[in-house]
Structure formats: C-alpha cells, structure tokens
Amino acid sequence: PVSKLPHIGTTIFTIMSKMATDEGAINLSQGFPGFGADPVLLELVANYTKNGFNQYSPMSGIPGLRAVLAEKTKITQGYLPNSEDEVTIVSGATEAIFCAVTAIIEEGDEVIVLEPAYDSYEPAITLNKGIPIYVPLNPFDFSVDWDKVKDAIGPKTKAIMTNSPHNPSGYVWTKEDVDTLAELVQETRIYIISDEVYEHITFDNRPHFSLGAHQDLRDRTFVCGSFGKTFHVTGWKIGYCIAPKPLTLEFRRIHQYVTFSTVTPIQFALAEYLEVPDRYLSIPAFYERKRNVFAEGLKQTELEFVPSQGSFFQVARYGHLSKISDRLLAERMTKELKVACIPVSVFYSTKKDDHLIRFCFAKEESELQEALERLKNLQ
Numbered sequence: 001p002v003s004k005l006p007h008i009g010t011t012i013f014t015i016m017s018k019m020a021t022d023e024g025a026i027n028l029s030q031g032f033p034g035f036g037a038d039p040v041l042l043e044l045v046a047n048y049t050k051n052g053f054n055q056y057s058p059m060s061g062i063p064g065l066r067a068v069l070a071e072k073t074k075i076t077q078g079y080l081p082n083s084e085d086e087v088t089i090v091s092g093a094t095e096a097i098f099c100a101v102t103a104i105i106e107e108g109d110e111v112i113v114l115e116p117a118y119d120s121y122e123p124a125i126t127l128n129k130g131i132p133i134y135v136p137l138n139p140f141d142f143s144v145d146w147d148k149v150k151d152a153i154g155p156k157t158k159a160i161m162t163n164s165p166h167n168p169s170g171y172v173w174t175k176e177d178v179d180t181l182a183e184l185v186q187e188t189r190i191y192i193i194s195d196e197v198y199e200h201i202t203f204d205n206r207p208h209f210s211l212g213a214h215q216d217l218r219d220r221t222f223v224c225g226s227f228g229k230t231f232h233v234t235g236w237k238i239g240y241c242i243a244p245k246p247l248t249l250e251f252r253r254i255h256q257y258v259t260f261s262t263v264t265p266i267q268f269a270l271a272e273y274l275e276v277p278d279r280y281l282s283i284p285a286f287y288e289r290k291r292n293v294f295a296e297g298l299k300q301t302e303l304e305f306v307p308s309q310g311s312f313f314q315v316a317r318y319g320h321l322s323k324i325s326d327r328l329l330a331e332r333m334t335k336e337l338k339v340a341c342i343p344v345s346v347f348y349s350t351k352k353d354d355h356l357i358r359f360c361f362a363k364e365e366s367e368l369q370e371a372l373e374r375l376k377n378l379q
C-alpha cells in the first residue's frame with residue numbers, strides 16, 4: 001500500500017529502550033517508572049478480575065470512574081465536569097489525543113504545535129489531513145514565546161496542541177501562560193487539545209493549571225490525561241478526555257470505533273482507588289524527591305541543566321563538551337557509559353540539534369545513584 005506516514009519510523013523510545021536492554025545499560029531513556037505501583041491498587045485489580053468484572057465496559061467508561069475523576073478535577077482544579085457527558089475513559093492519553101484531533105480536524109486545517117513536541121501529535125494531525133504549524137518554544141527554558149504563537153494564528157488555524165507539564169523539558173505553564181492563551185483565542189473558534197498527562201508531577205509548589213479549568217477556555221478544550229503516568233502503570237494504557245458536551249459527543253463518535261471501550265477491571269479498581277485523594281495529592285512530593293536526587297547528582301557531572309519544574313524528565317546540555325550529534329551521543333552513552341537517554345532533536349519537526357539529551361528520573365533512588373556515578377565519566 002501507499003504509506004500514509006512514509007516519514008515515520010520506529011519511535012526513538014523503542015529504539016533506545018532496546019539498545020539499553022541489548023547493552024545492559026541503565027535505562028533512563030523511555031519514560032516509564034522503574035518501580036511498582038501501590039500494592040493496594042494491584043490488589044484491587046486482582047480482585048475485580050477474579051470477581052468477574054471482565055466483560056466490555058460502557059463505551060464512555062464505567063460511571064463510577066467517570067464520577068470520581070470529575071470529583072478529582074473539582075478537588076485539584078476547582079471545577080466539576082459533568083461526569084455523564086463531559087468525561088470519557090479511553091485506552092491511554094495517546095488515544096485521547098488521536099480521537100480529539102480526529103474529531104475536529106478536516107483536510108487543510110492548520111494545527112499549531114509547540115515544539116519540541118511529543119511524537120504522537122504530528123501523525124494524528126497528518127492522518128486527518130491537517131497541517132501542523134510548528135512554533136518553537138524559547139531555547140533556554142522552553143517557556144512559550146507568545147508573540148510567535150500569535151503570529152502563527154491565521155484564518156486556517158483550527159486547533160492548538162498544548163502540553164504542560166512539558167515532555168521533554170519539564171516546563172510548567174504559569175497562570176500568565178494560560179491567561180495569555182485564553183486572550184489570544186478569545187475572538188476565534190480555535191480548539192485546544194491540552195495534553196496534561198503529567199498533571200500530578202509538578203515541583204517546588206508549582207500548581208498545575210488545567211486548561212479545562214479556565215472559564216474562557218473550557219468550552220473549546222479537550223483535556224487529555226493518563227492514569228498510567230499518575231499511578232506508575234504505563235503498561236495499563238488507560239487515560240481520559242474531559243471536554244464540554246458538544247466536543248465530547250464528537251470525541252465519543254471516534255472513540256467508539258477506535259477502541260469502543262477500555263479495560264473493565266482496571267476501571268473498577270481505579271474508581272475505588274481514586275476515592276482517597278491523598279493517593280494523587282501525594283504524587284508531587286514523591287517525584288520531587290527523585291528530581292532532587294537526580295539534580296544533585298547531575299551537578300557533580302559535566303552536564304549543564306536547569307532543574308526540571310515538572311514531569312519525570314530532566315533535560316541536560318552537553319554542547320560545551322562535544323559537538324557530536326545528540327543521537328550519536330545517546331548511542332555512545334548507552335554503549336560506553338551504560339546509561340541510556342533520549343536525544344532531544346527527535347522532538348523537533350526539523351530534527352534541530354541543540355546538543356540536548358533527556359533523562360527519565362522515574363526510577364528507584366539506587367538506580368539513579370548508579371546512573372549518576374556513571375555519568376561522572378562523561379567528558
């Protein structure tokens with residue numbers, strides 16, 4: 001067949017994780033936790049599977065999980081989505097993003113993508129015959145250059161994809177960022193697809209501002225979240241989309257024929273687990289300790305960096321040490337230092353190489369310490 005995505009190869013996450021395994025390296029490349037989930041959650045899943053909760057769930061997700069997720073949104077973001085027709089449970093944020101894009105993008109529509117950007121946005125746009133319009137984030141701290149976003153908006157702009165806390169940089173949007181976006185789109189019909197998979201991983205008391213919580217953005221925003229990220233179970237592939245009723249209606253039309261519904265026993269387990277707010281409210285402190293351990297250790301290496309504000313990623317600069325490409329450096333580090341990372345150029349449409357690499361610090365402290373010890377040999 002003629003490929004619809006001829007430019008797409010195997011993702012860098014797969015490539016680097018395989019290289020890490022083949023080389024026996026510590027894998028700080030692909031973003032997934034190196035530790036287990038809360039045994040309470042695992043027990044709940046085991047019990048629901050044993051007790052017969054194993055058939056199709058309702059297409060939009062079980063009511064109990066939708067309700068408790070709406071309640072979580074009230075607790076953390078101060079607004080209560082209607083769990084009946086504004087909340088949908090899906091098979092991971094990747095599916096949420098794909099269905100949201102598919103629900104609104106038609107041939108020739110422009111979608112503004114702030115880059116570096118997560119790799120699933122572009123194929124979703126391209127498959128729907130939309131046109132990604134890339135706007136670079138500021139080079140130093142990856143904050144948003146709002147003048148550039150404003151310049152990119154035109155009559156064909158159908159949507160803006162946003163991501164805070166940001167993968168790969170860890171930048172967390174401020175209230176001003178959110179207000180500025182709201183102002184920019186106010187007189188337009190532009191939709192927002194807001195990737196908030198790291199909503200519960202922010203540091204130094206930085207709040208996460210969901211775009212769905214903003215009065216002037218709510219009516220146009222799809223909020224995409226991931227339970228896999230929040231509860232250290234990325235392999236479960238379960239997430240959600242919160243959007244106003246008319247958008248949810250279109251979203252579900254797509255979701256219904258992409259996966260129809262999402263894994264049933266895990267939905268029941270999460271519905272029960274989420275009843276205790278501390279289970280998600282304690283996540284920032286849990287990850288902040290890891291961020292601190294990693295940042296402290298990284299100071300003892302030759303790499304330059306600004307401590308991550310959120311997500312479980314840390315970006316570091318090596319350009320003062322070497323001018324080799326970031327892909328080659330990542331490969332050499334995996335093979336020689338036995339620490340795998342992700343080259344940041346892969347997150348740019350142009351593959352722009354600023355000599356940056358990304359580490360995932362969602363690992364046991366002992367593993368982080370060992371990796372940091374090895375990174376001291378990087379010169």
Ligand code: PMP
Nearest residue numbers: 092093094118167197226228239
């Ligand atoms: N968006 C970003 C920014 C991510 O880092 C990830 C995680 N891989 C996803 C979306 C996808 O999340 P999920 O695994 O729930 O599909």
Ligand code: GLN
Nearest residue numbers: 013014029030031032167
């Ligand atoms: N989001 C993860 C990362 O950025 C990877 C997920 C995947 O492999 N698709 O590393």
